[in-house]
Amino acid sequence: MKQVLFAVVVAVSVPALAQTPNSRVNPLLSPSTLPFQAPVFDRITDADFQPAIEEGMTRQLAEVDAIANDAAPPTFANTIEAMERTGVLLRRVMAIFNALTDANTNPALQKVEAEEAPKLASHDDEIYLNAKLFARVKAIYDRRNTLALDPEAKRLVELYYRDFVRSGALLNDADKTTLRALNREESTLATEYRTRRLAGNNAAAVVVDDRAQLDGLSEADIAAAAEAARTRGLAGKWVLTLQNTTQQPALADLRNRDLRKRLHDAASARGRGTGPNSTEATIARLAQVRAQQARLLGFPSFAAFALDDQMAKTPANALKLMNDLVPPAAAKAREEAARMQKLIDQEGGGFMLAPWDWQFYAERVRKADYDLDEREVRPYFELTRVLQDGVFFAATRLYGITFTERHDIPVYHPDVRVWEVRDSDGTPLGLFYGDFFSRPTKAGGGWTNSFIRQSTLLGTKTLTGNNVNITKPAPGQPALLTSGEVRTMFHEFGHALHALFSTVRYPRSNAIVRDFVEFPSQLNEQWAFDPAVFANYAKHYQTGAPMPAALVEKIRKARTFNQGFATTENVAASLLDLAWHALPADAPGQSVSAFEADALMRFHVDVPQVPPRYHSTYFSHIWSNGYSARYYSYLWTEVLDDDAYDWFMEHGGMTRANGDRYRSMILSRAGRQDFAELYRAFRGRDPQVGPLLRERGLDANKGTKTN
Numbered sequence: 218m219k220q221v222l223f224a225v226v227v228a229v230s231v232p233a234l235a236q237t238p239n240s241r242v243n244p245l246l247s248p249s250t251l252p253f254q255a256p257v258f259d260r261i262t263d264a265d266f267q268p269a270i271e272e273g274m275t276r277q278l279a280e281v282d283a284i285a286n287d288a289a290p291p292t293f294a295n296t297i298e299a300m301e302r303t304g305v306l307l308r309r310v311m312a313i314f315n316a317l318t319d320a321n322t323n324p325a326l327q328k329v330e331a332e333e334a335p336k337l338a339s340h341d342d343e344i345y346l347n348a349k350l351f352a353r354v355k356a357i358y359d360r361r362n363t364l365a366l367d368p369e370a371k372r373l374v375e376l377y378y379r380d381f382v383r384s385g386a387l388l389n390d391a392d393k394t395t396l397r398a399l400n401r402e403e404s405t406l407a408t409e410y411r412t413r414r415l416a417g418n419n420a421a422a423v424v425v426d427d428r429a430q431l432d433g434l435s436e437a438d439i440a441a442a443a444e445a446a447r448t449r450g451l452a453g454k455w456v457l458t459l460q461n462t463t464q465q466p467a468l469a470d471l472r473n474r475d476l477r478k479r480l481h482d483a484a485s486a487r488g489r490g491t492g493p494n495s496t497e498a499t500i501a502r503l504a505q506v507r508a509q510q511a512r513l514l515g516f517p518s519f520a521a522f523a524l525d526d527q528m529a530k531t532p533a534n535a536l537k538l539m540n541d542l543v544p545p546a547a548a549k550a551r552e553e554a555a556r557m558q559k560l561i562d563q564e565g566g567g568f569m570l571a572p573w574d575w576q577f578y579a580e581r582v583r584k585a586d587y588d589l590d591e592r593e594v595r596p597y598f599e600l601t602r603v604l605q606d607g608v609f610f611a612a613t614r615l616y617g618i619t620f621t622e623r624h625d626i627p628v629y630h631p632d633v634r635v636w637e638v639r640d641s642d643g644t645p646l647g648l649f650y651g652d653f654f655s656r657p658t659k660a661g662g663g664w665t666n667s668f669i670r671q672s673t674l675l676g677t678k679t680l681t682g683n684n685v686n687i688t689k690p691a692p693g694q695p696a697l698l699t700s701g702e703v704r705t706m707f708h709e710f711g712h713a714l715h716a717l718f719s720t721v722r723y724p725r726s727n728a729i730v731r732d733f734v735e736f737p738s739q740l741n742e743q744w745a746f747d748p749a750v751f752a753n754y755a756k757h758y759q760t761g762a763p764m765p766a767a768l769v770e771k772i773r774k775a776r777t778f779n780q781g782f783a784t785t786e787n788v789a790a791s792l793l794d795l796a797w798h799a800l801p802a803d804a805p806g807q808s809v810s811a812f813e814a815d816a817l818m819r820f821h822v823d824v825p826q827v828p829p830r831y832h833s834t835y836f837s838h839i840w841s842n843g844y845s846a847r848y849y850s851y852l853w854t855e856v857l858d859d860d861a862y863d864w865f866m867e868h869g870g871m872t873r874a875n876g877d878r879y880r881s882m883i884l885s886r887a888g889r890q891d892f893a894e895l896y897r898a899f900r901g902r903d904p905q906v907g908p909l910l911r912e913r914g915l916d917a918n919k920g921t922k923t924n
Contacts, residue, residue, distance in 0.1 A: 461661025488834025549781025711741025777914025
């Protein structure tokens with residue numbers, strides 16, 4: 218529920234924690250002296266975090282109290298700008314801590330996380346529910362039109378006022394007390410969810426005793442499964458680890474239908490039941506707590522609260538896009554299912570297509586209809602080549618930036634790599650960290666984090682990192698990607714570019730609303746299959762030969778293949794998210810399975826063979842990753858992405874001129890102005906949904922409209 222003060226680096230006058238003569242100095246208590254103030258991962262230990270977090274909270278509250286109790290009349294400089302300078306230690310420590318708990322956690326860090334989460338929630342309340350501080354913020358807000366502020370400063374005032382109000386600053390004392398308790402409970406529940414979900418994901422990995430059952434997987438994939446088993450103390454067996462989504466990559470290749478079902482069922486059952494890794498009670502209570510928070514703040518539901526400051530503004534607007542996509546998506550998914558069933562029947566399968574069959578028979582249909590087999594493609598998508606000759610190449614072509622790998626910057630895991638990024642004139646932009654392989658200590662999916670955010674006020678540059686979960690190959694084997702993983706690499710780097718190109722003065726201006734933040738990342742996906750970029754990286758990992766033109770043409774023709782499935786599973790997850798967060802504050806605790814089934818049926822996305830991309834129990838985006846009631850953002854921003862891509866194509870495609878215009882009008886501006894205005898200025902009009910339907914091969918006239 219809390220907003221975040223985005224201060225990063227600033228000198229403070231509060232003394233550091235006392236150190237005894239023989240004690241070790243906590244490296245988190247002082248800014249790093251490494252280039253770009255990179256974290257000193259070679260010196261930081263797990264035991265450093267808790268005292269540093271506690272000290273960070275103490276320092277920030279002292280800084281905030283000094284502002285709130287300033288005898289001078291409130292001004293932009295002594296209140297708003299002063300607030301931007303608070304919290305240096307806490308922000309630095311939490312950026313590092315959160316990165317580790319996402320990417321390389323352990324029981325010690327999880328213990329710190331559980332103990333500190335409610336304290337951090339209370340800490341935020343101490344700031345946003347400080348009546349004296351809010352009075353100063355409100356005094357400036359009320360005079361904002363007469364203060365001769367530049368546009369970014371004026372917007373900053375408005376953001377601060379909104380943050381305080383949305384955090385309960387206008388509530389009476391009794392309601393503030395209630396809100397504080399709910400905020401602590403929410404943070405505790407979200408932390409509990411994260412711990413259980415990760416443990417459940419690891420526990421649900423499928424162990425295979427007989428190599429013959431793995432028929433269909435490549436030798437490299439089988440070797441990776443053997444290596445995963447070895448690391449778990451199961452030498453002589455094979456382990457299929459799980460990605461965070463419902464569907465799993467191996468389902469496309471496994472010929473053994475029983476094993477496909479085992480794998481699919483293991484993925485779908487995560488978090489269910491009453492065992493130690495069950496998340497059912499946790500998420501049912503989280504939904505209640507959020508609804509109660511929203512009611513206190515004057516909203517009928519958490520969804521209404523969550524969308525009030527987004528581009529969509531209201532749940533009704535988000536629902537309209539989702540509902541408009543349901544008929545054409547579901548209609549195409551049913552067509553795809555019928556085509557697969559026909560193939561099953563022709564082969565004498567004797568069964569009806571089930572969710573665990575979809576990916577396998579989708580690949581069979583793709584081969585039959587397009588003569589395209591994903592296994593033919595993967596040898597041309599080697600990880601390092603995709604990154605350097607694809608992702609980095611596209612960024613250089615569009616923006617002129619360059620990348621130099623650095624081996625002198627400490628990292629938090631041996632798999633992590635670091636690059637220095639420089640602008641076309643040689644000016645340093647910051648550091649980029651790449652963490653590409655899955656491991657038991659790492660959350661699923663893909664995400665981008667920043668250790669430090671750019672700010673001219675604080676004199677800081679960006680340190681950002683991409684995390685994805687590619688199965689680590691056995692030693693000596695190449696990491697060969699699927700087409701989807703190639704897209705993920707480009708997607709996450711779009712987030713990194715957004716951070717690296719920021720040119721804001723105030724740290725708070727770096728905050729981007731959820732239904733805009735995915736726009737740059739999804740637009741960056743478009744360059745993955747741009748002919749010039751594709752030709753530069755799609756080369757055979759053994760021979761270096763470019764992908765044959767005939768195979769490239771097959772990929773192009775199959776561009777909209779399986780988009781009925783992909784769109785339906787995405788829409789289903791988005792609608793499920795909105796359903797959970799539309800619950801009123803007085804709703805009883807929900808039975809997770811019954812609630813989910815009812816919601817999917819009510820929204821007409823209960824296509825039996827197409828389960829949601831995430832079932833409720835392992836839907837991390839909405840329970841612990843900040844997308845609560847806003848998972849629709851991926852499709853919302855895809856409208857922007859496809860519409861903006863049309864602009865590029867209308868103006869000559871992938872040119873430096875187009876890249877520089879997009880960078881200056883979108884990427885560099887971060888959150889300096891309203892996001893709808895930002896897009897409108899770039900495009901010359903509001904976005905249109907037509908390009909999205911075309912890109913996904915959907916027919917807007919198919920299906921029956923639903924309400």
